[in-house]
Structures are given as C-alpha cells and as structure tokens.
Amino acid sequence: MTTTETDVFTAEWQAWHRDHEQKRAAPHGFLAITGLHWLSDVPVRFPDAPGVWFTGAEGGVIVALDEGAELVVDGETVRGRHEFGIIPERGGVNAVWNDAVIEVAKRGGHDIVRPRHPDNPLRVAHTGTPTFAPDPKWVVPGRYEPFAHPEPTTVGAAVAGLEHVYDAPGRIHFAVDGQELSLTAFPGHAPESLLVLFTDATSGVTTYAANRALQLPPPGADGTIALDFNRATNLPCAYTDLATCPLPPAENRLPVAIEAGEQIPRERR
Structure with a gap:
C-alpha cells in the first residue's frame, strides 16, 4: 500500500471502531x-x-x-x-x-x-477498548467452502452449563505466515453474511481469553472472502459476567497469534 492508501485504510478503521464503541456504550447497550x-x-x-x-x-x-x-x-x-x-x-x-x-x-x-x-x-x-494498531497485513484472503447442508454445531457459553446451537453453513480456509488454517463459520447478522468465533495464541495474554468475533461479508460467487482481523471484536462477556456469549467451536482455536483487533478490555485488567 502507498502512504495515502494506508492513511485511508487507517481512517476507515478508526471510523468503524468509533461507531462500534458508540453502539457498545449506548444507553441501553x-x-x-x-x-x-x-x-x-x-x-x-x-x-x-x-x-x-x-x-x-x-x-x-x-x-x-x-x-x-x-x-x-x-x-x-x-x-x-x-x-x-x-x-x-x-x-x-x-x-x-x-x-x-x-x-x-x-x-x-x-x-x-x-x-x-x-x-x-x-x-x-467505560472509556473505550484497547486495540492493536490497524495494519493492512491482517486483511487476509480466504476461500469459503459451503457444506452440502448446514451442520448443527453445539458450542459452550460464557455461563457455565449453558449451550448454544448454530447451523454452520461452511468453513473458511486461509493462511497466516504460510500456515494453512480454517474456521467454521456461523450465519452473520445480514443475509448471506458470516460470523466466526475464534481464539488464538494471544487469547488470555493480550486479548480476551474466551473468544473474539469477526463479522464477514457474503463470500463472492467463487468463494473468495477477505478476513479483516483488524475488525475482530470482543463479545459482551469480555466486559460483563451478565452475558451468555457463545464460545468458539474447538476447531476455531487457532495456533497462531492474531495480533489485530480488540484487546482485553480495561474492565477486565
């Protein structure tokens, strides 16, 4: 990226994160x-x-x-x-x-x-959430492979003994530093969009231990999809024990350090 492109990338990320924090700290959030x-x-x-x-x-x-x-x-x-x-x-x-x-x-x-x-x-x-500095290198190209039929996937929750069941539509394959990885995807908020819940080598060190989330746009017709880990966010359970957030499926525990996105909230430090 050129200096101008990097500046635009950073400004867009800052606007996105500012909006995300405003929603998180809304009067009834x-x-x-x-x-x-x-x-x-x-x-x-x-x-x-x-x-x-x-x-x-x-x-x-x-x-x-x-x-x-x-x-x-x-x-x-x-x-x-x-x-x-x-x-x-x-x-x-x-x-x-x-x-x-x-x-x-x-x-x-x-x-x-x-x-x-x-x-x-x-x-x-609440005064905001610490983050890694946005870095274009963490916009990672991926390939989405849909399952023949959505697969019911049971995951744990932030509340002990509670379980959530999601119909997983497929998996996303990508690479970080030459290491081939994949994530089971769940349906996102918008039609055809996807959600991945994951942990990685930073979890419990610089990022929240239980989970992080990444909302993804609908994949292209050829299955191409970009994972912008700069936009990996904390779920509500990172801030409060009064949340029932889902945990990632076991296969979404990445063995690499994703040094991008939101870090451990100040409220948990």
Missing part, C-alpha cells in the same frame, strides 16, 4: 445491563425490574406489574398482567420502563430477563 435473571414457573421479583416475573404454564413469559407500574412494549403501554408469549431462541423483546429497558429473551432454551439501566457504573465508567 450491553454495558448497561444490571442483572441476568433466569425465569421458571415460580414467580419472582428482581431489584432492577418492576413486578413479578415467571414462565407460564404454556411456556410464555409473563409479568404481573404492581399498581401504578407500567411498561411500554412495542409502543403500547401495558399495566397489570402482561404476557410476552413464547420467545424464540436467541430472540428477545425490549420493554421500556422509565429510563430503563427490560430485555426479555431466550438463551440456551431458558427464558431470561436482563434489565438495562443507563446509569449502570460499568457503562458510565
């Missing part, structure tokens, strides 16, 4: 979570959410609000007893309560309530 509450058929109160919460006989999440308390769900104000219905796996509903948001979700087959309060000290004190 993961840094605002104050509790991870697991529901059962036994009604229970939580100190950071209104009312009494439980999973009903039909499997749906129910809250019984106290007199005078209210939530806003999908733009509608609800009072008294409200049934959220059955929440799909990895799905969720956000209910507004004053200046807080009460996340109602399902993770690993369990209904959970995760209140998000903007004044949570973890969010208020």
